[in-house]
Amino acid sequence: xxxxxxxxxxxxxxxxxxxxxxxxxxxxxxxxxxxxxxxxxxxxxxxxxxxxxxxxxxxxxxxxxxxxxxxxxxxxxxxxxxxxxxxxxxxxxxxxxxxxxxxxxxxxxxxxxxxxxxxxxxxxxxxxxxxxxxxxxxxxxxxxxxxxxxxxxxxxxxxxxxxxxxxxxxxxxxxxxxxxxxxxxxxxxxxxxxxxxxxxxxxxxxxxxxxxxxxxxxxxxxxxxxxxxxxxxxxxxxxxxxxxxxxxxxxxxxxxxxxxxxxxxxxxxxxxxxxxxxxxxxxxxxxxxxxxxxxxxxxxxxxxx
Amino acid sequence: xxxxxxxxxxxxxxxxxxxxxxxxxxxxxxxxxxxxxxxxxxxxxxxxxxxxxxxxxxxxxxxxxxxxxxxxxxxxxxxxxxxxxxxxxxxxxxxxxxxxxxxxxxxxxxxxxxxxxxxxxxxxxxxxxxxxxxxxxxxxxxxxxxxxxxxxxxxxxxxxxxxxxxxxxxxxxxxxxxxxxxxxxxxxxxxxxxxxxxxxxxxxxxxxxxxxxxxxxxxxxxxxxxxxxxxxxxxxxxxxxxxxxxxxxxxxxxxxxxxxxxxxxxxxxxxxxxxxxxxxxxxxxxxxxxxxxxxxxxxxxxxxxxxxxxxxxxxxxxxxxxxxxxxxxxxxxxxxxxxxxxxxxxxxxxxxxxxxxxxxxxxxxxxxxxxxxxxxxxxxxxxxxxxxxxxxxxxxxxx
Numbered sequence: 001x002x003x004x005x006x007x008x009x010x011x012x013x014x015x016x017x018x019x020x021x022x023x024x025x026x027x028x029x030x031x032x033x034x035x036x037x038x039x040x041x042x043x044x045x046x047x048x049x050x051x052x053x054x055x056x057x058x059x060x061x062x063x064x065x066x067x068x069x070x071x072x073x074x075x076x077x078x079x080x081x082x083x084x085x086x087x088x089x090x091x092x093x094x095x096x097x098x099x100x101x102x103x104x105x106x107x108x109x110x111x112x113x114x115x116x117x118x119x120x121x122x123x124x125x126x127x128x129x130x131x132x133x134x135x136x137x138x139x140x141x142x143x144x145x146x147x148x149x150x151x152x153x154x155x156x157x158x159x160x161x162x163x164x165x166x167x168x169x170x171x172x173x174x175x176x177x178x179x180x181x182x183x184x185x186x187x188x189x190x191x192x193x194x195x196x197x198x199x200x201x202x203x204x205x206x207x208x209x210x211x212x213x214x215x216x217x218x219x220x221x222x223x224x225x226x227x228x229x230x231x232x233x234x235x236x237x238x239x240x241x242x243x244x245x246x247x248x249x250x251x252x253x254x255x256x257x258x259x260x261x262x263x264x265x266x267x268x269x270x271x272x273x274x275x276x277x278x279x280x281x282x283x284x285x286x287x288x289x290x291x292x293x294x295x296x297x298x299x300x301x302x303x304x305x
Numbered sequence: 306x307x308x309x310x311x312x313x314x315x316x317x318x319x320x321x322x323x324x325x326x327x328x329x330x331x332x333x334x335x336x337x338x339x340x341x342x343x344x345x346x347x348x349x350x351x352x353x354x355x356x357x358x359x360x361x362x363x364x365x366x367x368x369x370x371x372x373x374x375x376x377x378x379x380x381x382x383x384x385x386x387x388x389x390x391x392x393x394x395x396x397x398x399x400x401x402x403x404x405x406x407x408x409x410x411x412x413x414x415x416x417x418x419x420x421x422x423x424x425x426x427x428x429x430x431x432x433x434x435x436x437x438x439x440x441x442x443x444x445x446x447x448x449x450x451x452x453x454x455x456x457x458x459x460x461x462x463x464x465x466x467x468x469x470x471x472x473x474x475x476x477x478x479x480x481x482x483x484x485x486x487x488x489x490x491x492x493x494x495x496x497x498x499x500x501x502x503x504x505x506x507x508x509x510x511x512x513x514x515x516x517x518x519x520x521x522x523x524x525x526x527x528x529x530x531x532x533x534x535x536x537x538x539x540x541x542x543x544x545x546x547x548x549x550x551x552x553x554x555x556x557x558x559x560x561x562x563x564x565x566x567x568x569x570x571x572x573x574x575x576x577x578x579x580x581x582x583x584x585x586x587x588x589x590x591x592x593x594x595x596x597x598x599x600x601x602x603x604x605x606x607x608x609x610x611x612x613x614x615x616x617x618x619x620x621x622x623x624x625x626x627x628x629x630x631x632x633x634x635x636x637x638x639x640x641x642x643x644x645x646x647x648x649x650x651x652x653x654x655x656x657x658x659x660x661x662x663x664x665x666x667x668x669x670x671x672x673x674x675x676x677x678x679x680x681x682x683x684x685x686x687x688x689x690x691x692x693x694x695x696x697x698x699x700x701x702x703x704x
Contacts, residue, residue: 204366205399207386209413209458216387219412223403 051278062272072279080263080280087260088287090172091241094179095187098236099229101180102187106228109188110195127188139178139251146174146252170254178246183239187232194228230299238288260284315498316377316390316465317342318363323372325358332358333522336372340515345492345499347513349506351545355522356502357396360468363500365389377465387416392459393468398451400443406430406454407439413462429461430454432491449480453487460491469501473508485512506546510534518542534592536579538671543590550639551590551670559583563664569635573610573667580669588670594642595666598629598651599659610667612636613659617652627651631658 054067077084105127113120130138145152146168156162168174202224206216222229244261247253253262260280267277323336333355340346348356361367363374365386373382381389392413400409407426414422430436433453435446443451452472459467469488473481489512492499503509509516510530517527518541526538534546543549554568564580566573566589575589591610603611615633627650629641639660643651652658 199399201395201397201399202401204386205393205395205401206412207366208364208391208393208395209462210387210416211412212385212387215416220401223401226403 047278047281050274051282053275053278055275062274064274069275072275073283076276076279076283079276080260083258083260083263084283084287086257087241087284088291090176090179090247090257090259091237091243093176094183094240095233095237097176097180098184098187099233102184102191102232103229106188106191106195110192111198111200114196124192127185127192130185135182136245136251139182139245142174142178142181143169143251146177167254169252170249170257172257174252175247175257175259178252179240179243182243182246183236186235186239190231190235191225191228194225194231198224226299230296233295234292238292241288242284315343315496318466318498318500319375319378320359320363321373321375323359323362323374324370325355325362325367326370331522333362333369336522336524338517338524338527340498340500342377342498343496344514345489345501345512347501347503347509347516348519349503349509349516349545350519351504354519356504356519357470359519360393360470360500360502363466364391364393364468390465391468392462392464392466393470394452394455394459394472396470396472396474398443398455398472400451400454400458402442402444405440405442406435406446409443409454410458410461413458417462425461426457429457432460433457433487449476449484452476452484456488456491460495460497463495464497466498466500469499469503471503471505473503473505481508488512510546516546518545520545536668537590538581540588540590540670540672543668543670548593548640549590550593550596551588552636553586553588555586556582556584564669566669568612571612571636573612574664575667575669576665579665579667581671582669586673588672589667590670591662591667593628593640594626594644595662596639596641596660597662598631598641598643599661600652600656602659603661606661608664609661610664611659611661612639614657615639615660617654617656617658620650620652620654622650629658631660633660 049066050064051072052066052068052070053064053072054069056063056065059065109120109123109127113123144150147153148167148169153162153168157164157166162168198221202220203216206220207213211219241259242261244259244265245251247257247259247262248265249255253259260283264277264280264284267273267280318338318340320336320338323333323338324331325333336355336359338359348359350356358367362369363376365381365384365388369382373380375381376390400406401412404412407423407430410426410429411422414425419425427436427439430439433456435450435453435457438446438450443454446454455472473484476484485508488499501509501513510533513530515527516530516533518525518533520541526533526542533542537543537546537549540549540551543551552566552568552573554566554573556564557567557572558565559577561577563574563576564583564587566575566587568589573589577583580587580589599613602613603609605611612633615631615636617629618632618638619628619630621628622645624645626642626644629643629650629652631639631641633639641660
């Protein structure tokens with residue numbers, strides 16, 4: 001039933017059976033709890049402890065002792081604030097563009113193509129098809145396409161749309177492009193699942209009540225597809241903010257486009273400045289958590305979390 | 306439709322030569338219909354007869370293949386749904402689940418930029434006695450309440466024409482009766498034109514001023530409920546609007562006031578002004594409640610038709626009346642409704658009875674009897690075996 005999609009939001013469950021604590025339920029939850037403690041809680045605590053470590057006196061590079069050196073946070077923020085800002089800026093831009101591209105696509109597959117189930121399935125397969133090829137290979141392919149000698153860039157230069165000294169790789173454009181491209185399926189699929197269940201009779205009712213197609217879209221379609229929009233934007237924004245492949249110099253990025261992920265990677269693996277990397281990771285997680293909870297709260301879709 | 310103002314009165318609706326074809330079938334063929342302003346018009350028919358399609362055409366949710374739609378004299382055929390001065394109460398209610406009841410009701414007012422939409426929405430909710438639930442979400446209401454919200458959402462806009470798409474279908478009998486009365490009261494108070502689509506003949510008859518019975522994409526008969534019931538024009542109307550006993554036979558004599566029809570050897574008289582076909586094979590009928598049961602052959606009376614003897618094959622009690630099924634040899638099974646004026650049934654199963662009715666209560670149909678089944682096909686195994694045998698015999702003789 002069409003109402004079912006929203007019923008859980010409006011009427012919070014007050015089922016007394018679900019609230020009752022039973023030893024069987026706890027027992028069944030045990031493997032899950034153990035898994036989370038082992039693979040989520042332990043690394044998190046370890047990361048938090050690392051982020052406060054102080055360099056060992058007279059120690060080698062990469063040697064640290066447990067301490068409470070909160071200055072680590074101040075240092076990474078003052079050093080890497082452009083990367084932090086860039087991370088969230090790029091992720092936001094990529095989320096925006098992915099939504100812009102995915103919404104009409106998902107609307108077509110989920111609503112317009114309902115009468116042709118074969119076309120619907122075919123288009124869904126096409127959306128998922130990129131997953132059959134490694135994420136790295138696809139991003140490398142785009143690097144080739146955007147390289148200075150590529151046909152695309154040469155043609156743009158020949159048409160004077162690009163200056164003779166201009167590059168495409170290593171710019172903010174190519175990083176945002178890469179992020180958008182890579183996360184479009186994550187945006188499209190949740191949007192599709194909500195739009196596929198969209199009851200068109202609501203749109204007819206809107207039309208009947210003097211709302212033009214534009215108003216119906218704004219007042220009925222968008223609010224009704226909000227769960228999909230929220231899920232899709234979260235699935236895009238969260239990984240995009242921490243992404244370090246697209247912005248990496250080996251792929252679509254350059255020196256001026258480094259994101260937090262790249263800095264964390266460099267600090268962990270190259271500079272062996274583990275506390276700085278850990279502090280950056282904690283900052284990244286906290287900021288994402290804060291942004292996401294405000295966003296979910298504002299959009300009224302708490303039930304998604 | 307003018308922005309910022311209500312329609313001051315109901316508008317008439319005119320459908321001219323409407324045809325609607327979907328791939329593979331024709332939903333409506335050559336429909337001509339005029340609904341006068343301020344009337345309560347019911348479009349009655351079985352599912353798939355094209356009545357909902359007609360409503361959707363008027364609302365602008367479908368486009369006619371050909372023909373024109375005029376509302377209050379203005380051609381709206383090319384207007385989009387949101388431009389038409391029409392509101393619909395949908396069968397599924399289609400209340401926006403993301404808005405409160407109040408916002409649902411105020412939706413149309415806001416779109417048309419009517420002053421003070423919230424106050425007007427509260428007024429409409431008061432009319433359907435749901436103002437205390439204004440801040441709930443639709444799915445927190447019961448089916449009957451949702452239906453009233455849907456009604457409020459439509460009438461708050463004071464549309465020149467209100468379309469009702471089987472809005473009472475999901476309600477239980479008591480609530481339906483109550484809503485029928487409320488709808489009728491609202492229509493009288495507000496003076497709007499109502500177009501009500503339903504498959505419930507009782508609902509149509511109690512509520513509407515005019516009923517059009519639709520079948521297979523065309524209107525079979527149109528008129529006031531009583532006229533439609535007392536004088537159906539076709540076998541479909543006779544059977545869809547209440548029950549009928551139908552007989553077929555040749556016209557044997559005609560006088561200046563009546564025709565006499567031979568039904569398996571029994572002479573049945575139908576007044577001339579109540580008969581549509583006056584010669585050849587005709588189908589005539591009478592309503593079950595007009596029949597009287599007799600335990601013995603009644604004395605001859607020029608004013609009454611007599612049929613019988615027959616055998617009572619079923620008696621079922623339904624409170625106000627009792628239904629008898631009487632098998633008359635050569636004619637078929639007749640239905641009789643008798644008021645329960647005394648305790649106990651007037652006849653028991655197996656009793657031999659005669660039936661009579663006032664000549665003025667019979668009616669003659671316009672259908673060609675060749676198209677309509679003579680009476681219900683007798684499909685018990687014995688008959689089938691006999692038919693097989695006779696067809697086999699004729700086949701053998703021919704060979």
